[in-house]
Amino acid sequence: MSILEKILEDPERLKRLKRIGITSLVVFVILEILVVNVFHLGHPHFDFEKLPAFGSLYGLVSCVLIIVVSKLLGKLWLMRREDYYDD
Amino acid sequence: MIDWVHPGLVLIFGAVLVPFLKGGFKRAYLIILPSVALLCCILSSEGSFGNLSVLGYELVFGRVDRLSLIFSYVFSIMAVVGFVYALHVEDDGQHMAALVYAGSALGVTFAGDLLTLFLFWETLAFSSVFLVWLKRSDEATGAGFRYLMVHVAGGLCLLAGIGLHLANTGSLAFDSMIPFGEGPAFYCILIGFILNAAVPPLGAWLADAYPEATITGAVFMTAFTTKSAVYVLIRAFPGTEILVWLGAVMAIYGVVYAVLENDARRLLAYHIISQVGYMVCGVGLGTTLALNGASSHAFAHILYKALLFMGAGAVMYTTGKRKLTDLGGMYKSMPITMTLYMIGGFSISAVPLFSGFVSKSMVVTAAAEDHRQWIFLMLTLASSGTFLHTGLKLPYYMFFGKDAGIRTEEAPKNMLIAMALLAVLCIVIGVFPGVLYTLLPFEADYVPYTAHHVVSTLGLLGFTALGFFLLLRQLDPTPTISLDTDWFYRKGAKSFVRLVARPVTWIDDNVVGQAYEWIVRGPILGLAQLFRKTDTRAVDGTIHALGSGTLALSSLLRVLQTGQIHHYAIVLALGALALIVTGLLVL
Numbered sequence: 001m002s003i004l005e006k007i008l009e010d011p012e013r014l015k016r017l018k019r020i021g022i023t024s025l026v027v028f029v030i031l032e033i034l035v036v037n038v039f040h041l042g043h044p045h046f047d048f049e050k051l052p053a054f055g056s057l058y059g060l061v062s063c064v065l066i067i068v069v070s071k072l073l074g075k076l077w078l079m080r081r082e083d084y085y086d087d
Numbered sequence: 088m089i090d091w092v093h094p095g096l097v098l099i100f101g102a103v104l105v106p107f108l109k110g111g112f113k114r115a116y117l118i119i120l121p122s123v124a125l126l127c128c129i130l131s132s133e134g135s136f137g138n139l140s141v142l143g144y145e146l147v148f149g150r151v152d153r154l155s156l157i158f159s160y161v162f163s164i165m166a167v168v169g170f171v172y173a174l175h176v177e178d179d180g181q182h183m184a185a186l187v188y189a190g191s192a193l194g195v196t197f198a199g200d201l202l203t204l205f206l207f208w209e210t211l212a213f214s215s216v217f218l219v220w221l222k223r224s225d226e227a228t229g230a231g232f233r234y235l236m237v238h239v240a241g242g243l244c245l246l247a248g249i250g251l252h253l254a255n256t257g258s259l260a261f262d263s264m265i266p267f268g269e270g271p272a273f274y275c276i277l278i279g280f281i282l283n284a285a286v287p288p289l290g291a292w293l294a295d296a297y298p299e300a301t302i303t304g305a306v307f308m309t310a311f312t313t314k315s316a317v318y319v320l321i322r323a324f325p326g327t328e329i330l331v332w333l334g335a336v337m338a339i340y341g342v343v344y345a346v347l348e349n350d351a352r353r354l355l356a357y358h359i360i361s362q363v364g365y366m367v368c369g370v371g372l373g374t375t376l377a378l379n380g381a382s383s384h385a386f387a388h389i390l391y392k393a394l395l396f397m398g399a400g401a402v403m404y405t406t407g408k409r410k411l412t413d414l415g416g417m418y419k420s421m422p423i424t425m426t427l428y429m430i431g432g433f434s435i436s437a438v439p440l441f442s443g444f445v446s447k448s449m450v451v452t453a454a455a456e457d458h459r460q461w462i463f464l465m466l467t468l469a470s471s472g473t474f475l476h477t478g479l480k481l482p483y484y485m486f487f488g489k490d491a492g493i494r495t496e497e498a499p500k501n502m503l504i505a506m507a508l509l510a511v512l513c514i515v516i517g518v519f520p521g522v523l524y525t526l527l528p529f530e531a532d533y534v535p536y537t538a539h540h541v542v543s544t545l546g547l548l549g550f551t552a553l554g555f556f557l558l559l560r561q562l563d564p565t566p567t568i569s570l571d572t573d574w575f576y577r578k579g580a581k582s583f584v585r586l587v588a589r590p591v592t593w594i595d596d597n598v599v600g601q602a603y604e605w606i607v608r609g610p611i612l613g614l615a616q617l618f619r620k621t622d623t624r625a626v627d628g629t630i631h632a633l634g635s636g637t638l639a640l641s642s643l644l645r646v647l648q649t650g651q652i653h654h655y656a657i658v659l660a661l662g663a664l665a666l667i668v669t670g671l672l673v674l
Contacts, residue, residue: 004418004422005418005419008487021552024549025549025550025553028542028545028546028549028550029546031542031545031546032542032543032545032546035538035539035542036539036542036543039538041537041538041539042537042538042539042540042543043537043539044539045455045456045458045463046455046460046463048460049543053546054543054546055542055543055544055545055546055547056546056547056549056550057546057550058464058467058468058471058547059471059546059547059548059549059550059551059554060550060551060553060554062467062468062470062471062472062547062551062554063471063472063475063550063551063553063554063555063558064554064558065468066342066343066346066468066471066472066475067346067475067554067558067561067562068558068561069343070342070343070344070346070347071346071347071561073343073347074346074347074567074569077570078344078347078569078570078571079347079565079567079568079569079570080567080568080569080570081567081568082566082567082568084568084578085568085577085578
């Protein structure tokens with residue numbers, strides 16, 4: 001598994017890995033638009049699914065929403081010191 | 088000719104032999120016994136077996152149909168793999184508890200009447216609590232008691248429901264409750280069931296107890312309690328509207344807590360709640376596709392969730408650490424564990440070609456076909472959250488991220504083998520979904536690999552990953568815990584005691600104390616006074632009299648003891664004379 005270590009420890013290769021990641025995101029968006037909006041291969045049940053790249057868009061929105069809302073709930077209300085229940 | 092052997096009873100009665108075996112024999116036995124149970128499940132043909140008439144009630148220990156079979160397969164597969172993972176453990180108590188626990192899950196699965204169901208339902212709770220207690224730490228003892236308390240309360244609710252149902256219908260048959268209408272019996276049984284499925288607000292026991300269990304015990308616990316609850320819900324409450332919403336809320340609830348969580352196994356425990364949410368939602372939708380989805384998702388979930396717990400457990404085993412803030416960079420020492428964990432992570436995240444993709448989507452599609460757009464959106468949002476935590480956050484902070492400088496060995500071989508077995512199953516189900524679909528309880532056509540489903544899933548997961556890396560700093564684990572509904576019986580109970588303590592002390596001082604003074608203390612003191620007088624006058628007087636009498640007698644005797652030999656000789660002579668006279672008189 002030293003290959004993985006080499007990639008992750010080498011800034012040059014890590015940068016290349018990031019580029020691959022971003023390229024695949026672009027590919028996912030294009031694929032989704034092609035499948036749903038160009039070739040109409042899907043059977044969307046709802047109108048909002050016909051938005052271009054709905055899956056990708058909703059993924060990003062969900063992720064951000066989950067993190068922001070949960071953190072807010074946590075900071076304002078739920079999170080306590082680790083010894084909260086110890087008396 | 089024996090038609091059917093109860094696989095659950097094989098495990099429960101088989102557990103008795105564990106302490107009598109040693110070394111290699113014991114290890115072999117621990118693998119063979121669950122394998123025999125698995126074989127019993129595979130060889131079972133549909134029908135009704137083990138019927139017993141007790142006090143005029145018809146008990147059915149073996150209702151074998153497609154629904155009970157699919158759950159029995161995955162429960163017994165899990166028992167076999169779980170024991171491979173636990174093979175290095177030298178603690179008979181844990182092995183016996185795990186065997187009885189797995190056996191009672193199978194007992195619940197095959198129960199055809201409510202009394203048999205209740206019997207195994209309670210055994211489930213009482214056997215699994217030992218997997219927590221046998222960690223032998225103060226936290227585990229406390230968490231175990233809370234776990235037991237909650238499950239006993241749930242069990243009592245279920246028993247009340249069973250009693251009411253029997254009174255209403257005169258029947259103990261365990262079938263759909265829907266035809267009997269929504270009375271108190273309906274809700275009591277429903278509450279008993281959803282408590283075990285960890286539906287909020289009744290589900291805090293799960294995230295409280297599982298992370299405190301032993302490393303190997305937690306693996307068993309992830310499989311049986313919640314999924315046997317999903318099974319009984321499918322059996323008794325298909326199409327119950329409230330479950331649709333409870334399930335969808337539950338799917339998101341687990342995700343929210345996972346953002347805040349620092350304990351690796353507690354994070355995974357919250358994702359059990361989230362995943363069981365899909366199943367509960369599927370039961371609520373009640374269509375054949377949705378019920379198939381709940382069953383197949385339970386099947387796939389047991390395998391990948393156990394794999395994830397095994398991965399986190401392996402790290403805990405080698406490093407002794409369970410908090411993400413203490414871990415990081417573990418891929419360098421534990422690359423095999425990391426790889427196998429990631430297969431579980433991809434499976435739960437429903438990445439194409441992994442098992443979650445072919446099971447979870449059935450429930451989501453069923454919601455869409457039922458034209459429930461909000462449920463669809465909630466479940467899809469929770470999917471993003473699943474990948475965010477189990478596929479990204481946990482592995483990032485445990486295996487990658489900032490190197491905590493911990494260098495260890497890989498986990499023991501038996502642990503790695505168990506994980507590899509589950510990883511293979513996750514991939515096989517993902518690549519050949521037909522294998523799982525042929526086991527499903529209902530007839531329904533479903534094709535997971537459509538172009539639309541694959542690309543929208545890739546987009547969803549890809550952009551979740553983007554969001555993760557953009558907001559990475561926000562997700563840094565913090566050394567905190569999060570309040571859940573267990574607050575009510577952990578902190579709430581204490582506050583309750585403090586709250587009532589003052590009035591109770593006041594009542595104690597001013598009412599009970601005064602009453603005591605007048606009713607008890609006064610008369611007793613009076614009585615004691617009387618005794619004292621009796622003592623000084625009568626008893627002491629008697630002893631005094633005896634004493635002075637003795638004194639008088641001894642001074643008289645002292646007169647006789649003159650010390651002169653001729654006085655003694657006279658006394659002797661008188662004595663001899665008296666003897667002779669007495670002798671003559673007698674003769």
